[in-house]
Amino acid sequence: MKFTRIAAACALALAVLATADAVAQSTEGHPEWPGAGQLFVGTNYQPFDRSGREQIERDIQRMKQAGMKVVRMGDLAWDAFEPSEGKFDFRLFDWIMDRMQAAGLKVIVDIPGQPAPIWLHKKYPGVDIVTERGERLDPVERYMDDTSDPDYRRLLVRLADTMTKRYAKHPALFAIGYNNESGNGMVSYSEADRKRFIGWLQRKYGSVAALNKAWASQRWSRHLNTWDEVRLPYIEGPGPYERYLDMRRFWSDQTVEVLELLEAVRKKNTPDKPAISNLWDSAGRKGFDMLATYRKFVSYGAMGFYPGDPLSAGFEATMMRAGMKSPIWFNEFTAGGPGYYGTPGRSRMWAHFGLLMGAQAVMPWTWHSHHGGEEQALFGLIDHDDRPSWKLDEFATVAKEFATLEKLGFPRLQEPKVAIAYAFDNIIATNLPKEGMNNTVRPYVNPGYMKQAHNAYEPLFKDNVDVAVIHVGHEDLSRYKLVIVPGLYLLDAASTANLRKFVAEGGTVIMTAQSAKVNDNNQWHDTPLPGGLTDVFGLRTNAFYNAGTLQTTIDGTEVKAELGAYEVLEPSTAEVLASFANLDGKTPAITVNRFGKGRAIYVATAAHPQLMRPLYRQLYASLGIGPGPATPDGVYARVVDGRTLYVNTTGEPKEVVIQGAMSGVLTGKRWQDVLRLEPLGVDLLEK
Secondary structure, three states: OOOHHHHHHHHHHHHHHHHHOOOOOOOOOOOOOOOOOEEEEEEEEOOOHHHHHHHHHHHHHHHHHHHOEEEOOOOHHHHHHOOOOOOOOHHHHHHHHHHHOOOOOOEEEEOOOOOOHHHHHOHHHHEEOOOOOOEEEEOOOOOOOOOOOOHHHHHOOOOOOHHHHHHOOOOOOEEEEEEEEEEOOOOOOOOHHHHHHHHHHHHHHHOHHHHHHHOOOOOOOOOOOOHOOOOOOOOOOOOOOOOOOHHHHHHHHHHHHHHHHHHHHOOOHHOOOOOOOEEEEOOOOOOOOOOOOOOOOOOOEEEEEEEEEEEHHHHHHHHHHHOOOEEEEEEEEEEOOOOOOOOOOHHHHHHHHHHHEEEEEEEEEOOOOOOOOOOOOOOEEOOOOOOOOOHHHHHHHHHHHHHOOOOOOOOOOOOOOOEEEOOOOHHHHHHOOOOOOOOHHHHHOOOOHHHHHHHHHHHHHHHOOOOEEEEEOOOHHHOOEEEEOOOEOOHHHHHHHHHHHHHHOOEEEEOOOOOOOOOOOOOOOOOOOOOOHHHOOOOOOOOOEOOOEEEEOOOOOOEEEOEEEEOOOOOOOOOOEEOOOOOOOOEEEEEEEOOOOOEEEEOOOOOOOOHHHHHHHHHHHHOOOOOOOOOOOOOEEEOOEEEEEEOOOOOOOOEEEEEEEEEOOOOOOOOEEEEOOOOOOEEEEEE
C-alpha cells in the first residue's frame, strides 16, 4: 500500500508538471494582471473563525465601506475544506466567494497546504516531524509538517487541484497563493528523510568519493565508505560546516519543490491568474533560497511586512521584489503586533513608505482579532467584541489616498541601477549552529553579513536611491551600473563568474572585507583571496588584523570610525584609492582595478555607512546615478511623474527644504520653500 501511494503521488505530480513550463509566468507576459495605475488596500480574512453567515455578511459590507478591493483567504484552513480524507466541503466558501463578488471585492485564494490537518498526521505519520534526537512530535504548532513526505505532497496537490478547478471561473477570483509563510517550519530526521537526503546527495555529487571531498571527510576520522553511512546533520549542531550547509540546502530544495508543484497546478487550472503568495524565505527555523528560484513560482514579490525601523524595512521590501519588474505585494501588513494594539497613524505611514519602495498593495493582518489560539493577542481591525476599531478607519483613509495616488503614477515601477548581493547559502554559512566547541566562523564573521548588508544599504537608502537586493549568480547584471558585495563570505561559482562577466563588460563592483573566502562546499579557497576574483580586483588579501578605530580620507571626506578588523590588501594591478592614516606605512583602505571595460573596488574593512557614503557619492556621477530628493534623517522621498512623495517615519515633526512654492496633494496645504511634516506625516508635493 505504501509503494502504491508513493507511485500515485509521483504520477500525479509528473502529470501536473507536464502540463506547464518550468518557469512561472511573469507579469511581463500578462498586461491584464495588476500593474501601472492600480493600487490595492485589502485585508486577510479567516471566515471559519466567524460565528455565522450574518457576521460574515457584516464583515464584507464593512470591507466594502472601507474602500477595500481585495481579500486574501483560505490560508491555514485545510481541514475546513477537507474535514476528512477525500471528502471536501466548499459550501460556506462558495457562498462567501459569491458575497465577495456581489460586494465588488476580489479574492486571493490561498492554498492552505500548511499546516496539514490532524487526520492527515494520524493516517500518514510520515508527515510528522522527528527531532534530531529521534523524538516524533505531535503537530501542536503551525507548520509542524514534513513537506518532503510523498503522502503530504500527493494530498496537497489534490487539494490545490480541487480548489483551483472549483474557483477557476469564479468572477471574484483575483490570484492564487501557496502555503502561507512557506519557509517557516521545522526540519525532520525520520529514516525516510535520511534516505531522501542521501538521494539528494547522490544527484548532487554522483559518488561517495566526490562527497568525501566536498565534505572534507579527511578531517577527524569522518571518512564515509558507503552512502548508507550518511546521516542528516543536526540543525542545532554540533557538526562540520560543509555537511550543515548541504543539509540546509536540501531542506530549501524541499520547500521549492512544493512551491513548484503548486505552481504547476495554477498554470494548469488558472493560468490567467497570477501567483501572489505570502512567502517567508528568511524564516529563522528553516528558510529557503527564494532569490535563486523565485522565477519558478512567483508572479509578484510578496511577503508579510511587519517593519521595525525604516532601514531594515526598506531592505526587506527590496529583497521581496528581487530582480522582478513587477510591484510588491504586502500580503500581510502591520496593523498592530503581538501584544501591541497599534498606534494611530503608524500603519498609514508604513503604507506610504511601502509606495516609496514600489509596493502596490497593503493587506492588514488581520481583519478581526482572534478569540483563541496563539494569535489571540495580535489585534486586528475588528475588536474581539465585533466593534470596528479606529484602525479600520485608518485603512479606509489609506484606501481613499491610494485611490488618488494610483492616478498619479503609482505604483512605482522601478528600474534600479544599484544592486546588493544576498544569498541563502551565505546566510547559512555565516550563521552556523551555536552548539559545539569548534565553531571558528562566528568570531571571524564580524559584524556578520546582515549587518554589513544593512550598512552598505544605509547611505543609498538615505540618499533616496533605488536599490535591488538579488542573488548575483541568478540575475542579468547588465541591468545594473553598480553591484555591491558586502561581506559575502560564501560567494558561489555562479556568482563569481557573473561578477567577472559584469566587470569585464563595463560594470562597477564594490566588494567589502570577509567576502569570497569559502567555495560552494563551504571550504576556504586554496587560492589567493578573494577566491576566483584576485585578477578582477587586482590584489591578494589573506592577512587581517584588528586596529580598532581607523582613519582614512575618501574624496576629501575624512572618515574616522570604529571599523574593527581590516584586511591587508596587496595590490598587483590595482591602484590605491585611499589609505589608512593611522597605520604604519600607506596601508590601503580602498583599491580600484581596471578589468576589461569595468572596474572592481575592494574595501579593506567591513561595510560601514561612514566609509561607504563618500565612496558611493564619489561614484554617482561616473555611473549616471543621481541621488533622490534631499531629506533630513528619518524622512524619505521619491519623485514620481514630476511629483515628490515624502514620508516622515519618526515621531517628531520634520522640516524639509523644497524649491519654491508647492502644493500638497494629500494634505491640501500650500508650502513655500519648506515642507512641514507632522510626526508619521506624509504628503505628495506638486508645483
